Amino acid sequence: MRAQLRVLLTLFASCSLLAGCGSGVSTDPIAQIMNKPRYTSAKSQWSMVVMDAGTGQVLYSLQPDTLFLTGSVRKLYSVGTALNLIGPDYRFQTPVYRNGTVDVTGKLTGDLILKASGDLTFGGRQKPDGTIDFTDFDHNEARGLKGAILTPEDPLTALNELAAQVRASGITSVNGDVIVDDRLFDAFRVPNGNVLISPILVNENLIDVTLSPGASAGQPGVLDWRPRTSAMTMQGTSVTTVANGSADIVVSGDALDEAALSCLAAPGCKGTLSGAASLGTPASIPLGYVAPLVGNHLYVSYLRIEDPPSFARTAFIDALARAGVTVSAAAVQPNASVALPLPQTYTSATQVANFTSLSYSEMAKLILKVSLNTGANLSLMYQGLAQGARTVTDALSAERQYLTGNLGLPGSGFDFPTNGSGTPDSRATTRTTAMLLTAMSRRPIYTVYRHALPILGVDGSLAEVGKNIEGKEHIAVKSGATISDGQMITMNMAGYIDAKSGRRLAYALFVNNAGPITALTDTLDVFDDEAQILGIVYARY
Numbered sequence: 001m002r003a004q005l006r007v008l009l010t011l012f013a014s015c016s017l018l019a020g021c022g023s024g025v026s027t028d029p030i031a032q033i034m035n036k037p038r039y040t041s042a043k044s045q046w047s048m049v050v051m052d053a054g055t056g057q058v059l060y061s062l063q064p065d066t067l068f069l070t071g072s073v074r075k076l077y078s079v080g081t082a083l084n085l086i087g088p089d090y091r092f093q094t095p096v097y098r099n100g101t102v103d104v105t106g107k108l109t110g111d112l113i114l115k116a117s118g119d120l121t122f123g124g125r126q127k128p129d130g131t132i133d134f135t136d137f138d139h140n141e142a143r144g145l146k147g148a149i150l151t152p153e154d155p156l157t158a159l160n161e162l163a164a165q166v167r168a169s170g171i172t173s174v175n176g177d178v179i180v181d182d183r184l185f186d187a188f189r190v191p192n193g194n195v196l197i198s199p200i201l202v203n204e205n206l207i208d209v210t211l212s213p214g215a216s217a218g219q220p221g222v223l224d225w226r227p228r229t230s231a232m233t234m235q236g237t238s239v240t241t242v243a244n245g246s247a248d249i250v251v252s253g254d255a256l257d258e259a260a261l262s263c264l265a266a267p268g269c270k271g272t273l274s275g276a277a278s279l280g281t282p283a284s285i286p287l288g289y290v291a292p293l294v295g296n297h298l299y300v301s302y303l304r305i306e307d308p309p310s311f312a313r314t315a316f317i318d319a320l321a322r323a324g325v326t327v328s329a330a331a332v333q334p335n336a337s338v339a340l341p342l343p344q345t346y347t348s349a350t351q352v353a354n355f356t357s358l359s360y361s362e363m364a365k366l367i368l369k370v371s372l373n374t375g376a377n378l379s380l381m382y383q384g385l386a387q388g389a390r391t392v393t394d395a396l397s398a399e400r401q402y403l404t405g406n407l408g409l410p411g412s413g414f415d416f417p418t419n420g421s422g423t424p425d426s427r428a429t430t431r432t433t434a435m436l437l438t439a440m441s442r443r444p445i446y447t448v449y450r451h452a453l454p455i456l457g458v459d460g461s462l463a464e465v466g467k468n469i470e471g472k473e474h475i476a477v478k479s480g481a482t483i484s485d486g487q488m489i490t491m492n493m494a495g496y497i498d499a500k501s502g503r504r505l506a507y508a509l510f511v512n513n514a515g516p517i518t519a520l521t522d523t524l525d526v527f528d529d530e531a532q533i534l535g536i537v538y539a540r541y
Helices: 002-017 029-034 037-042 071-086 139-145 157-168 308-322 360-370 373-386 392-405 430-441 446-451 520-540
Strands: 045-052 058-062 091-102 107-115 173-175 178-181 188-190 195-197 206-212 222-226 233-235 238-241 250-252 270-274 283-286 299-305 351-359 475-484 487-498 504-512
Touching (some): 045 430, 058 430, 071 360, 071 373, 071 392, 071 430, 071 446, 071 475, 071 487, 091 157, 107 308, 139 206, 139 299, 157 351, 195 373, 206 270, 206 283, 351 360, 360 373, 373 392, 430 446, 430 487, 430 504, 475 520, 487 520
Parallel strands (some): 107 173, 107 178, 238 283
Antiparallel strands (some): 045 058, 045 504, 091 107, 188 195, 206 222, 475 487, 487 504
């Protein structure tokens, strides 16, 4: 009898996960969502695991052991491992050393060296209360979202503070060079946007470019950018057009990738504002301009900084000048890494300044709330450095060893070949992802990890998703979306649910190949479908 009952229960479970069984129409609302025409016509692949985080019991599973592309759900692994290995209270120290002697007039004969620490924000998002600032539309996503909401903090905060400390140490001039020591780890590029990951970052290695309408039609638009340094300027013209018209704005750099600037170590580096027709065409922005998705009245784009050490060097020399310290070397020239002394020559006696970052727990919040790729890849290196790894290849190997050896995840359940942020090649199973979340929920850092996740329909990257879902405020979600060639390749969610029953649930919900995208609203529709599933899970379990 028990064997027959077990078979019946298995059949019932199978029917609940598939469209069909008897009538051909599933009565399970989760299956009904998964079998919408959007997904059946695209032959979408779904995978889902819901686990009781307290007991490890699997409450719901669908293709739990199939490797799926993760998208940014991958960040749960890189940030989780870093939280375990460096700790939530870890703060990055960025010191400045003198490599030479200072005379009675305050002249340093020798070089001033800023030693990069891998500080993700470097003071640029630090609020007065010591917490990190972010918006639901982050500047790192400005090109993809066709806009952003900028945080108000000065990206040059740390450099200004370091410069003031140098002056306070008694140095009034530098008869030598200013050098950025970027030897913390080997810089690398990730296939996720071909972004350069480096140990030194100013404004997360972006130059924010903004344009707003003039006072009336026919007047120039108001162009601005930040951070302002001697390293680059913007060129091009714009015109304000009549209200309700469309904007025509292109921001480009000098590199093959139009979103990049690689000329920053040479005088005269310029980014360009133009219309779409050609670089000589004025950009146009209508009166009352509203960013299509973001909804604010400011056009926001960015240029990527492709030579972070040279840019930071110039920005630091500018800050020193503002603090009253002159430098004999030219402000704009390549960073002279080859002239750096041996690391063991740095001593407390030659340290003249130091900047202390926010805690890593605050950075984890930024990385997961807004899905910051640069931060996830730095987190991969943070945990790698904690285990003696200085290259991305060694860091990936160290991470795998930690995930399998310390957190007990099956090695066959994930494959992260190139990066810590996800796209385009990171894969994992929903079972392994739920196991990661369950393991993290049993550690002292759980509260920090959980609070770093976006809350469905409330904040971060999912602030506009699932607003009408029951229990949304109890659903923590890391989403992952990959769009390529007009197709939604990955549209995934994973996180925690404090269920109606009182249970703490760990879940992973993946859909790969969710169909074509004809507008940004298509991605929101898919995420809203997944949010409905999470609402069902909240009420059911």
